[in-house]
Amino acid sequence: MAGLLARARRDGLRLRVLGAGHSHSPLAATSGILLDLEAFSGLIRADPGRQRAVLFGGTRIFSIGPALFEHGLALVNQGDIDRQTLAGAVATGTHGTGLGLPSLSAAVVGARVVLADGRALDCDGDREPELFQALRLHLGAVGVVTRLTLAVRRAYRLRERLWLEPVRDLFERLPEHVAAHRHFELFWWPGRSRAVLKALDETEEAPRYPLGREGERLGLSYEVLPNHRPELHTEMEYAVPLERGPACFEAVWRRVTERHQSVSWPIQYRTVAGDDVWLSPAHGGPVATISLHQGISADEAPYFRDVEAILVEHGGRPHWGKVHHLGGGELAERLPRYRDWWRIRDRHDPEGLFLNEHLEALRPPGGADRER
Ligand SMILES: Cc1cc2nc3c(=O)[nH]c(=O)nc-3n(C[C@H](O)[C@H](O)[C@H](O)COP(=O)(O)OP(=O)(O)OC[C@H]3O[C@@H](n4cnc5c(N)ncnc54)[C@H](O)[C@@H]3O)c2cc1C
Structure with a gap:
């Protein structure tokens, strides 16, 4: 993966990762490299005691239920369909319905990401906490998300x-x-x-x-x-x-x-x-x-x-994976940590390797660092 990223940088190409292609917004679109992580799929380990599961980013949601069930576990909630990849669903804050039930992004307690410089980093609430926060809903713009750790619950x-x-x-x-x-x-x-x-x-x-x-x-x-x-x-x-x-x-x-x-x-x-x-x-x-x-x-x-x-x-x-017509300024007004997200994104990808035109149009005016 580091070699691919180095080649993209050398050739001046941008890179987007493709999930299942189920977003209604042009998030994954690129004229550069489109990376398919289908091979990075499956349950890596489950911990029924701590109610945690580590999965590859390319895992399709429909394969998570049966794999967790073997350990007596389940996702806390799911969306309306289960064709998406885990990292793709997390990228846009995919959710189901339920008053007490958060989105998949909120269930993320750890992530492994390959950054623009080719380094693979593990992060969570203690290690690289700001990068972790940016990765919980990442729009595919922070790096290649290869693993995610989720809070799960007993099967039901x-x-x-x-x-x-x-x-x-x-x-x-x-x-x-x-x-x-x-x-x-x-x-x-x-x-x-x-x-x-x-x-x-x-x-x-x-x-x-x-x-x-x-x-x-x-x-x-x-x-x-x-x-x-x-x-x-x-x-x-x-x-x-x-x-x-x-x-x-x-x-x-x-x-x-x-x-x-x-x-x-x-x-x-x-x-x-x-x-x-x-x-x-x-x-x-x-x-x-x-x-x-x-x-x-x-x-x-x-x-x-x-x-x-x-x-x-x-x-x-x-919703980040669906159609909307807001610009960066309006989004920054509505999401109190919007500029922080851009600040961390830009810090780890200063050349914009993981951006596309759609995302550039969502950049907050005046830069990521302007006072909130
Ligand atoms: C029929 C249908 C039903 C839906 N139902 C719901 C629903 O109930 N609730 C809801 O909230 N949404 C729903 N959605 C929206 C859908 O869940 C999201 O758009 C989701 O992000 C799609 O996941 P995907 O795997 O197809 O990702 P894609 O659409 O392929 O990609 C989404 C983003 O993730 C990035 N990405 C994917 N994998 C990686 C990776 N490994 N590393 C870094 N970036 C990555 C892509 O670059 C892109 O930016 C639905 C969509 C459809 C078509």
Whole structure:
């Protein structure tokens, strides 16, 4: 790897690492070298006593559940699908839903990274603590992440339920639903009067195989949490402070009902626990996330931009792996450690080997060191 980085520097090429290519933002795009870490995959070791697991960065999420289960362990939470690589999901703060459940980035307690100068460094809260903080949500811009240590928990089972409720009732009832379940989310399709609500709760009941359809499953956490989403789409997602979630959802519902009834893709509402990860949309407190979807053959811009204004107005911070239109200045205003992240990134990669055009456009104006 050190040889490859030296060659890229010598030839004046930039380098991006490819995960599973599931981001909706052009994070991994490059005209330079695109590095595939598929060979860096699998569980390295698990420590059931300390509830820790060390994994290679290229490990696909779908292979983590079965590997941890052999040690009686599981991920604390997972996102809507499990096709991503671990380092790729951590790069963007990938999350599931659940009031007390943080993102994958917040579960990272240690990392091994190969830096622009070819050195491999291990870091955590004690060793290279600032580099560690920058790596917990790294946008692929700090180095090649070859290993991650995660806080995990004992294996558990989940039972899933789907039901319908009038969308107008939800503006008041959302906090109650969110508090009542380990995982709660809703999907509302523009033009429909009812939303689909989905809850998953821990159970001691024996798994039922075959698992059945979404909404009917009872099985191990990693069997029930991920879904099959074969239709290609693009997506925008913002996280707003939890207490503003219902009002924001109502404002989005109103705008979409007035102007975007023809969109045939759902709006999704989830929650994520607060954390201290520098670039995390949940930095400093719990959040509600609201995401808009659109098919890839449609022009999503008028729809996304119109609703984005509402999400931003409610204090929203964007998901790094999805579409947004904020610039570096707006991001620095919304994320208190944004400039720190750039400062540490630049310190370890002064020539910008791990940057691309998309990331350059997100650099805070006035430089990383300007006073916050
Ligand atoms: C159908 C679908 C469902 C989704 N569901 C959710 C969800 O439920 N919750 C959620 O939060 N997000 C969700 N996402 C977004 C997705 O989880 C993120 O975009 C995630 O980052 C994609 O991971 P990836 O492995 O595909 O990484 P890529 O998209 O390939 O890359 C993401 C970034 O990681 C970098 N990178 C990857 N590997 C490394 C490495 N080893 N070292 C350094 N940098 C690296 C890349 O350079 C890039 O900057 C979904 C996306 C899709 C398409």
